[in-house]
Amino acid sequence: MASKDRLVIIEKRKARARNLRIFIAFFAITALTLLLITTILRKNQPAPRFQFIQPGRIVRTVEATALIVRDEVVLLAQDAGQWKPLAAEGVRVSANDRVAMVIRPGMESTITELENCEQQIAQIQLELIEQGSAPAAQAVYEEVNGEIAGIVRLLRKDAAGGILGNNRQYASSLELLIEARESRLQEIDFKDARLDQLASQRDYLSSILGENAGAVFATAPGIVSYRTDGMETRLDASAVESMTPETLASLLTESSGFVPVGTTVSAGSPVARISNGLIQYLVFYAQNAEPDWFEVGGRHTVSVVSEGIDIEECYVSSVSQSRDGVLVALYTDRQVARLFDRRVADCSITLPARTVEGLQVPVEALVEEAGETSIFLNESGFARRAAVKVLDRDRTRAIIEPKGEDPYKVEVSSIVIVNPESVVEGDKVG
Structure with a gap:
């Protein structure tokens, strides 16, 4: 080669x-x-996350705007002039109690002197509270301020969402809380000579005004308010019985909320109103609802959005179907004083008839494939798939029950894998 x-x-x-x-x-x-x-x-x-299966339920609700109806009496002034309250806003009075006085003309200087005296009392009380000299008054301030903070949070939440329709209700609630705080502070002994002297002066000026004023007496026992809306004489229990969806819609549109009585009144004009404070009705029209969702005598829970409260003991007084919904009247003896200055409220009403109970798991634990639903369980340290039937669900929870004959039991205290995407069947998980 x-x-x-x-x-x-x-x-x-x-x-x-x-x-x-x-x-x-x-x-x-x-x-x-x-x-x-x-x-x-x-x-x-991601590592598998676990959670015990627990009993649970999902309660459906219906949203509606409710008209609040109470048995109320309007107290009228007998004379014209400037008026002053003699009972705190929102307190209970007895029949024949003096609740206000209408001061005849010519006493303006005495009224101004009394208002200045009351303002000085409030300033000194606040000064003593800030110094820590009045623990009882401090407790009242902290309690009421906590309630005020709750309303302010709701106001900010609505403002962030562009919701302004509840502002008048929030303002009224704040005024009531502040007035209640001032009334409770008057009952506390601050042990301060300045306050004692001013209190004596206030009582003296009040007595002078009382001698030159016409008294307004409570005609029935109940809760007193110096805010009116002009609908008191038209709305009572009998009006609830005869109400129709059209009447309700008209009243809701007409209602502009309770407004304070002016500083001066004329003879025959409203000065105050009194409610028996025992019961109130919430009447609403539930769009696209079914009559069997509400049974006469049935109990429901009503959440009043603007107040941030739940009224648990609400019972169905009447229910009637109309067009594409039902007209419902609920009655309750709860939170009557809290809603005393409300004529209209946006509510969320629970529907016990649509309550679903069963085993509760997080929605993200469900695995849905080919029309079938399953979950992964931690069975002796291994991921095992179990078929389930979803009875109901909301944004965060699902109510399930076992489906068919499955070797892996889905029951209370079973361990469900919350993030099934982190495992495949048979994986060792613990």
């Missing part, structure tokens, strides 16, 4: 060896890269 041919063969062998080394190196690098990627993915894969 010629030397030239041998050189060609040697070069080919070297080329094959070089290509083989390159292939082996490339394969090794690829394998190492895949190994690293797999390791990183496994480390970054």
